[in-house]
Amino acid sequence: ALPAAAAADGGPGSLQPVAPPSPYEMDDLARRLKAVGDKLEARIEKENRDLAEARGHVEGIRARTSESLAILEKESAAIKDELAGKAADETKVADLTKRIRTEQQKALIKRFVAAEMEKENAKLKADLGLTPEQAAAYDQVAAEMMDKFADVGSSFMDGEANPLKFAELVQENNTKMSAVLSPDQMKQYTDYQQKRWGNRGGGGGGGGGEGAK
Numbered sequence: 001a002l003p004a005a006a007a008a009d010g011g012p013g014s015l016q017p018v019a020p021p022s023p024y025e026m027d028d029l030a031r032r033l034k035a036v037g038d039k040l041e042a043r044i045e046k047e048n049r050d051l052a053e054a055r056g057h058v059e060g061i062r063a064r065t066s067e068s069l070a071i072l073e074k075e076s077a078a079i080k081d082e083l084a085g086k087a088a089d090e091t092k093v094a095d096l097t098k099r100i101r102t103e104q105q106k107a108l109i110k111r112f113v114a115a116e117m118e119k120e121n122a123k124l125k126a127d128l129g130l131t132p133e134q135a136a137a138y139d140q141v142a143a144e145m146m147d148k149f150a151d152v153g154s155s156f157m158d159g160e161a162n163p164l165k166f167a168e169l170v171q172e173n174n175t176k177m178s179a180v181l182s183p184d185q186m187k188q189y190t191d192y193q194q195k196r197w198g199n200r201g202g203g204g205g206g207g208g209g210e211g212a213k
Contacts, residue, residue, distance in 0.1 A: 121138070145176070174190065
């Protein structure tokens with residue numbers, strides 16, 4: 001039984017009976033609590049899905065970034081290889097161009113001096129009184145040295161020749177000629193050089209060798 005009121009006027013000392021909630025109120029309260037719980041659960045589930053989706057995006061970005069970096073590294077390596085290849089090709093082209101230019105210059109030098117040298121050598125061989133064997137050996141040395149002198153001439157045209165190289169070739173020429181000519185013939189030969197070329201002729205050729213007398 002509920003306690004009765006202590007005073008009829010409902011003063012502070014009085015106790016009012018409290019009626020229990022009705023079944024309808026209990027059901028309504030339960031529905032409201034369930035609705036709040038459902039909303040909270042749905043919100044948590046949505047946030048979890050959003051978080052999982054965000055993590056998926058991050059992983060996707062990481063994967064795409066790694067893939068892009070790998071592709072970039074591969075392309076960079078390919079570009080470096082291509083540039084290195086082009087540099088090597090340019091070096092080859094430059095070397096080939098220089099060789100072609102050198103051969104063209106040598107051919108040009110030979111073309112302009114060959115006729116004159118042929119006349120001079122013919123006169124020299126006649127003046128020196130060479131035997132047929134000496135003449136053949138003389139022509140061989142002259143042809144060999146002509147190629148070397150043309151090389152030096154080509155270098156002079158490129159501005160690369162050592163001025164001493166010409167004198168070295170003259171000395172080499174005279175050494176080889178001294179093996180072909182007699183001492184008297186060699187003296188005539190070097191006298192002609194001195195007269196024809198002056199100091200560039202290399203002076204004496206070291207006298208006669210052990211060639212024909």
